Amino acid sequence: MKTKSPQLTILPFVLFQVFAFLLFTKPVLANESWPEEGPWVVKAYYPNLEKGRAMASLLAPWEFHQNEGYFLLEVNMDLMDRLVEEGFQLELDLKKTEKLAAHRHSIPGQRAGIPGYPCYRTVEETYLMAQQLVSDYPDLAEWTEIGSSWEKTQDPDQGYPIMVLHLSNRQITVQKPVFMAISAIHSREYTTAELMSRFAEYLLENYGRDADATWLLDYRDIYLVLHANPDGRKKAETGLSWRKNTNSDECSSGTAPDGPGIDLNRNFPFQWNCCGGSSSSPCSVTYHGSSAASEPETQAIIDFARLVIPDQRADDLVSPAPLDTVGVFLDIHSYGGDVLWPWGYSPSTPPPNENGLYRYARKLAYFNGYNPGGSFGAVDGATKDFAYGEFGVPSYTIELGTAFFQDCSVFENTILPDNIQMMLYAIKSCSAPYMISKGPNAHSIAYTQMGQAQGKITATFDDSLYATSNGTEPYQNIVETRLTIGTPPFITGSTPLNMTPVDGQWDHYLEQAEADIDLTSLGVGSHPVFVQGKDADGNWGSITSCFIHVLSDTTYIEGTIREEGSYAPVTATVRAGDFETTSDAGGAYRLYVTPGTYDLEFTAENYRPETVMAVQVQENQAVTSNIYLKPYCAFFEDDFEQGLNGWTADGSWAISDEDVHAGTYAWSDSPGGNYTANQDTYLVSPILDLTDAEDVNLSFWCKFDLETGYDYVYLEYRIDGGSWVREDSFNGTQSNWELYSTTLPALNNQSNVQIRFYLHSDGSVFGDGFHLDDFTLKGTGPSCSQEMSWEVLLESWPTFNILYMISSINNQP
C-alpha cells in the first residue's frame, strides 16, 4: 500500500484567530482550504501532554497520536474556540471532514443494513437475526430481555428492550465459566455490534462441525449484549455522529456528538465522576449523567453482569483478584486498534492485578494485532473499571478498526477475521484467564489416518504468542503436552494421554507434538480430541481440538450424478461435512461418513452446484442420493481480444495490452498510469439478451489499486434501460489477477441487460486503478441442456424410471 500523505494543501498549524479571520471576514480566501460549513475534523495539537490528556478525557477524540502530539476529533465553532483558548493549534483534515459531511445514501439496490453500509445490520435486523438463531438452535441460544432503553422507559411503544444473547448448550448442565461482552454502547461505532453478531453466527453454525466451536458452546456461558444503546444507534444509523443515549432531560438541543444524551460509558458506578475523566456538562459528548447508573441501559447491564459474573475481588482500589479468577468481560468499541486495560479512571495508576491484566491484554492483542495499553486520558465511570473493579475479571475496551463508519471491505476482510480469533481465545481461556494466558497456545491441530486401526494427532504449542507493541511478556520452553478424547481435560473422568515432541526433545518455547490414536478403542462416529501444553513454569495454556472420524465400511451415502437433460454421467465433488469424494467416469460415488445428518453438496465445473439438505445416515446404513446437475452455458463471453464488441466507455477507460489476465488485451480505467482526480467514468457492456437464462452467474478476472476508503470501482447492472443497481464495490489493493464470480438472480430471463463498471475517485491520492479481463455471463436453461443420446439412454437403463424414459422417447422429434 502506498502511504497517504496528510492533505496539507490545507494550512498547516493554523492558529484559530487567523483561521476565523479567513473564514468569516474573507470567505473567498477561506474557501480555498476550509469548508465553510462545519462540523470539521481537525488535528488538535496540544500545548503539553498534561493538557492533551485532560482535554481528551472530556472530548473523547477519534484518534490519539502521542508521538506527533495531537489528537483527531470533530469540532464545531464553539469547541474550536475553546480549544484555541486552551492553547491548542488546529489543522484541518479535509478528507475526513468531507467524508463526515457526505450524506448517507443507500447504495443503489441496497435492501438491508445501514444506508451506504450494507454489511452492518440495523438494530431491528440484529434483533431479528438473534430471534432467528434461537429458533434455528433452540438448545444452544437464548434471547432474553434484561431492561429497557431510555426511550422505552418514557413510552413503552417507543425505544427498545435491552437484550442479551446467551449461547450455551443447555443439554450440558455442568458449572460453566462466563464470558460477557457488550457492543455499540457508543452508537456511532458501526462495526461493533456486527462483529458480535457474526461471532454468534460463527459459533452456532459450526456447532458439531468445528470441534472448538462445539466445546465452547458445550462448556462456556457466553453472554452478548449486541446493542447496549439501541436508541442512540437508531440516530447513528441515519449518518449522525451520535455517541450517547437519547435522554433529553438535561440537554434538549445540540448536534451530535454534543447535544442530548448521557455517555453510557461514563455512567457506570465504579469510580463514577471521580477524577476528571468525564464531563459535567449535560450537552457534552462525555457527559456522565446526573448520578452513577442514572440511565436504564447502564442499570440493565450492571444488574445482568452482577447476576452472571462471580464477584472475586473486594470493591476497593488495591485488592487483587485471585490468580484463578473465572470470567472475562469485553466492551467492544471503535476505533483505534487498541486493547485498553484498567484503570480508566487513572491510567497512570497500575491496577492491583497489573501483571495479569496486562499479560491477558497482550494475549488478546496478539490475535487482532492491536496495541495493548492504557487510555490516553482519564476515563471514569466506564465499563472496564466496573467489571474489573467489582468482579476482578480481566476487562477491556476493545477499539476495532480505523473509523466509526468503517467501510464494509475493511470490516469483512480484516476486522472480522482478526477479532473472531481474539474472541475465540477469550472464551477458551475464560475459565482462568490470568493463569491460562501464562501458558502456551495450542493451535494447528491435525489428524492423520494411519491405516485401518490407527491414527495420529499432531499439534503446535507456542508459549510466546503475545503482542509486543507496548511491553513484552516472558515465555518458557514447552515441557509437557497432553491429549484427551471425548471430553476436554477439565472434565472429571477424562483420561489424558501424553503427547511426544516431534523433534524428540522438549527444548523450545515452540514445539510440535504428536500422539498415536488406537482407533479400535473408539466406536464408529466422530470423536472430539483436545490438546493442551504446559510451559517450564508449570502453566497449562489454551486448548484446541479437532474431530477424529472413525468410519465403517457399512455406513455411507452413494448414488449417481448425471447431467439434467442429457443424462450423461458427471464427474463431481461430493461433500458432507468433513467428508469428501469424487464420482467416477460413470457418475457413481460412494461417500463413507460417520452416523449423522448432513447437507450433501455436489459441485462440478460448468454445472450449477446442488445441495441435498438434511440427509440422515445411521450406523450400518447405506443411503442412496442420486442427483441431476444443471449444466451452465455461456450467454455472453468476451476476452476483449476482438475490440470493443459493443462495449462503450468514457473518461480514460480503454482496452490496452498494459496488463492482461490472458491473451493480449484487457480493459483498464487508466492504461499506462494512475487514474486522476474526481473521476466518475464508466465502462458499459452492450445490451445482453438473457431470455431463457436461469441461475445467471457473472464472472470476470480483475486486479485493482484504489485508494482505501475513498476511491472505488462499482459493479452495477440495469434491466430494460432502467436505473443502475449496485451489486458490489472494489476498493483497496488486489495486486494479482483473481477470478470474481457472483450470481445475479435479478437477471434471470431478462432480455435487456447491461453491466457496467463505474470508477469514482476523490480529489487526492491515486492508484493504478482497475483492470478487467475475460468477462462471462453464464447460466442454466433449456438452451444449455443437451438432448439425451441413445448411448447414454441404454447405458443408464437400470438406473432410471422406465415410465420417464418412455415419455422422453415420445418427446423425441
Ligand SMILES: [Zn+2]
Ligand atoms: Zn466508544
